[in-house]
Amino acid sequence: MPLLESEWQEFETYDWASDPDFTQGLESVLSSRGNTLSDEEKRTIECKARLFFYSRKIQKNIAYDDYIAWKASHVRSPVNESPSSPLSSASEPVPSTSTPGQPALLSPASVSGGSTSENEKDTAPYPSSFAHIVELITSGKEIPGIKQIPNILLGDTASSHSEIPQRQKPWAK
């Protein structure tokens, strides 16, 4: 069962650096993996370590997929909010590797929908590039390739005239 919105917020704002249990645990995990890890792999490991640590802390099972899904669902900020809405900071480890999760354009509740057998996951595996875009957005990096479209309206007068008669729908015949 994914966390409630308030629980995710608490997770996101938890002061990891000031928790020696976590920082020591993470250090030992990272050192056990040697020094061949890429930054990306380190971020993934830290993300999973936080989830593991936190799930024990609050005595609730937190799935990595659910976290990515929740994260993704917070990527599209409401248009009436300022662009600097505090979704995340650059320091947060959101892995950009291929990960399962839920599409962004669903609210977090979508992850919890439906009863399933224990071995089945609720979340659909999304494309690897999807997580990459989530990462770019949440880390405040520039998204490549966005065109600026002038806000031009051609107006009703520019519209063509309808010349074709309406067709009867198949069910109206």
Added chain:
Amino acid sequence: MYSFRTTGFNGYAVQYSPFFDSRLACAASANFGLVGNGRLYVLGLTPNGIVAEKSFDTQDGLFDCAWSEIHENQIVVATGDGSIKLFDITLSDYPIQSWREHTREVFSANWNLVDKTTFCTSSWDGLIKIWSPVRPKSIATLQPRNTPLSCTYAASYSPYNTTLIASCSSDSYLRLWDPRIGDFPTNSVYAHNGAEILSLDWNKYRPDIIATSSVDRTIKIWDLRFMNRASPTLQAMSNASPVNEFYGHNYAVRKISWSPHASELLLSASYDMTARVWEDRTAFKHSATQPSVTRLHQGGGLRGVWDRHSEFVVGCDWSLWGTEGWVCTVGWDEMVWVWDIRAVF
């Protein structure tokens, strides 16, 4: 079977033209609709395959489109920045009109099939709005009473009743609205036990039948005659049961569409990367010719699975014209597939 690649854009919706046999529109978004531009494709079905006759780029992603029922060249799109834009496909680059009233992503647009002069939109802001292409502002705004607003994923006009609208939301409610009566739901059903309802569609031959699809992976068929009527002041507590349910999709069912040619056939698009064709055997329930057979065959009748998409299948539609059974599906794999359901039966 034909295909087209929406390179750089992930497909969200597709609709066949109500005027032309060989034209369809596809609404798509860059970066899966998370951020970046949208693109409306006008596609032509030719002997040489599918060709892009035209495309329009928008600042924000596109989540749905709806062809005008009275003007063969006009089409509205639902965008991620809350605006609704009307394009004339004989023009280039820019819309002829744009409306900005929704405060969040607009997720559905649907043209009135009976009156044909209006269309409705639904948004993450929880509202449903009714528009005329020739009016500068919306004609009406509909919203549930005494309940928190929740993402309204789809709103759709009845194919038989000029003003009747059905909507579905993340709060798991299927709601009916009739602006002639008021701006409150005339009926509401807690249809998917708390799971978000992503899509709905009116049956084209049985005016009281609606299908809903959900993140709970199911498709449910509802008969409006079995539902209680809600009062404007009371949150409906209707415990109506669906008349049928389809199980089979492995993930959320993002879009459903009843056949324009047969009362029992339903097409579905899912995050499990498949599109499926189902047979609702309750359609035969009152058939005098096979009264006893129906009970044996009642239930979800999966007729076929289309598995050529390699990512989420997000949009689907049936061709209104020509040989019955041609459909189109679009998905996050940047693919538009046009295929014949008989190929998967």
